[in-house]
Amino acid sequence: VQNPLLGWEKSAQVNIGVDFSFLKSRVSGSVELYETNTSDILLTKTLPGVSGYSQKIENIGKTQNRGIEITLSGVPVEKGDFSWSIDINFSANREKIVELINGKQDMLAQRYFIGQPLRVFYHYQDDGIWQNTEEDLAEMAAFNANGHRFYPGTIKIVDQPTVDIDGDGINDTGDFRINASDYVVRGSDRPKWTGGITNTFTYKNWSLSTFIYARVGQTYFGGYAPYAGGGSTSGRYTSDYWSWNNPGGKWPMPNYGNVENYVAAKQYHDGSFAVIRNISLSYNFPQAWLGRISLNDLTTECSGAESFHVWRNDGERRY
Amino acid sequence: MLKHKNTSMKKYILLCLLFIPFVSCKDFLEEKQVSNLTQDFYKTEAGLDGLIRGLYVYARVKHEWDANGARLIETETDAYMSANIDWARVNSLHYGSDISSIASNVNNYIGGANDVYAPMGAYPHINNCNIALDIMETAKPGKFGTDELYASNRKAEVLFLRAWAYYLISNQLGAVPLVLTPKYQDNGIYYYPKAPLADIYDQIISDVQFAYNNLPTGQGERGRATKWAAGHLLAKLYLNRAQAFDFQNSGRDTS
Numbered sequence: 001v002q003n004p005l006l007g008w009e010k011s012a013q014v015n016i017g018v019d020f021s022f023l024k025s026r027v028s029g030s031v032e033l034y035e036t037n038t039s040d041i042l043l044t045k046t047l048p049g050v051s052g053y054s055q056k057i058e059n060i061g062k063t064q065n066r067g068i069e070i071t072l073s074g075v076p077v078e079k080g081d082f083s084w085s086i087d088i089n090f091s092a093n094r095e096k097i098v099e100l101i102n103g104k105q106d107m108l109a110q111r112y113f114i115g116q117p118l119r120v121f122y123h124y125q126d127d128g129i130w131q132n133t134e135e136d137l138a139e140m141a142a143f144n145a146n147g148h149r150f151y152p153g154t155i156k157i158v159d160q161p162t163v164d165i166d167g168d169g170i171n172d173t174g175d176f177r178i179n180a181s182d183y184v185v186r187g188s189d190r191p192k193w194t195g196g197i198t199n200t201f202t203y204k205n206w207s208l209s210t211f212i213y214a215r216v217g218q219t220y221f222g223g224y225a226p227y228a229g230g231g232s233t234s235g236r237y238t239s240d241y242w243s244w245n246n247p248g249g250k251w252p253m254p255n256y257g258n259v260e261n262y263v264a265a266k267q268y269h270d271g272s273f274a275v276i277r278n279i280s281l282s283y284n285f286p287q288a289w290l291g292r293i294s295l296n297d298l299t300t301e302c303s304g305a306e307s308f309h310v311w312r313n314d315g316e317r318r319y
Numbered sequence: 320m321l322k323h324k325n326t327s328m329k330k331y332i333l334l335c336l337l338f339i340p341f342v343s344c345k346d347f348l349e350e351k352q353v354s355n356l357t358q359d360f361y362k363t364e365a366g367l368d369g370l371i372r373g374l375y376v377y378a379r380v381k382h383e384w385d386a387n388g389a390r391l392i393e394t395e396t397d398a399y400m401s402a403n404i405d406w407a408r409v410n411s412l413h414y415g416s417d418i419s420s421i422a423s424n425v426n427n428y429i430g431g432a433n434d435v436y437a438p439m440g441a442y443p444h445i446n447n448c449n450i451a452l453d454i455m456e457t458a459k460p461g462k463f464g465t466d467e468l469y470a471s472n473r474k475a476e477v478l479f480l481r482a483w484a485y486y487l488i489s490n491q492l493g494a495v496p497l498v499l500t501p502k503y504q505d506n507g508i509y510y511y512p513k514a515p516l517a518d519i520y521d522q523i524i525s526d527v528q529f530a531y532n533n534l535p536t537g538q539g540e541r542g543r544a545t546k547w548a549a550g551h552l553l554a555k556l557y558l559n560r561a562q563a564f565d566f567q568n569s570g571r572d573t574s
Binding site: 046047052053 | 427440441442446498511
């Protein structure tokens, strides 16, 4: 349905920044703090069908963005023909939803949660693999009595507390059913911080430069082990499956049978990484040579733009 | 990187750059938005005609059709199963366990699914019928104002299609709200009391009687409702009412 009152989203932003430079400009940089409050966010409201319309777009909802951006440049060494300079940039951002269609109420169907970033992963929490122990077998029996098909070697899901036994208003035990009430926020694809360092070494006409980039704190979804073991399309080779002889195995027992595996829950990983984005070596031809052939400036450069990881927090990704 | 030392070239470039600022637009560019159609379009002859054609989307909705038929209130039983191994086994976890799907199915059936394309909900369709009737009554654009036969023909089609929606939903759900006035905008008021079946049948029988009396025996455009279609629906309505006579929710006033 049309909404003649529809308007733009509004943002109010506060910035505080400092630019600095000292030690005869050997060290310089800037620090900036910001807070953006966005209101009148466009959200779709569901209308009762009897009204003749099923949805309406309205200006409701508020979000907040807070962050810090730092850049830093320095020349630690400058001696004769040799110099080493560093450029660092760092930024961190916290995004959160403040208000939604019904005020402070989460919008479950859209996966919008008050206090969380706009995009979150919302799924079951995994808790390792069901073991062939007395304790686990008893717990599995309680689930299987409700129609589940758990078995030693399948993925164990956290049954979030939904039942209040002692009546104190706080849920203290699960209901032995894995269903929508057991979903939790598993993380966000937004990083906690990102940063980069560029190191440049110069010696006479030679110059070597590297750029390292890091993105830390985001959640990554994917990378499930192939069912039947062995190599997967992503090129990873996995052999650490649970089996009766390998109860410490990371992945569930390969099984096409009548058992239950919530494979999605096992695929949320810490996606933090640091990569070398660029390495380049360049040579600046001397003026004296160039003058003869009417050239102002000539540089030859050899660079590798193919990035490769120098650090990764999660051992599951191999591609 | 190579750079040529060429001063005469530089002069030309500088000359070119000098002229660029003087070549500019005097007026702001006026943007003509053609993609934005509003409901005002229905108040033109072409718009109203298009709206009435569009109403036929709802003719695709039938009892037999999936979510409007067995799946509406008999999901997850042996009467209706999804082609999925877990459902096909109908084990204790699945058998009739999640009645919430009935609520969402009914919601989709009467209007929650969408208000734009097939299979659309009944009330968005009914509202579109009411908008068409209102514009035929008030604005009477073009031929709808000048050609009386054309106008009554189109009105009969709309009444026929609105009655079809009420026939379907009252069959499945019993007493439902009887909405006969158009709603052009959402006003935040959602008070829709159910009307007794007797009132609904009085309304749709008189609507289809109008359709039967005003529709031609053959339409120039294939697919439009004819006198025979209206007669067929009218017979169905009479039979339905007579059949239900002995039951509690009889469409006929038995008091």
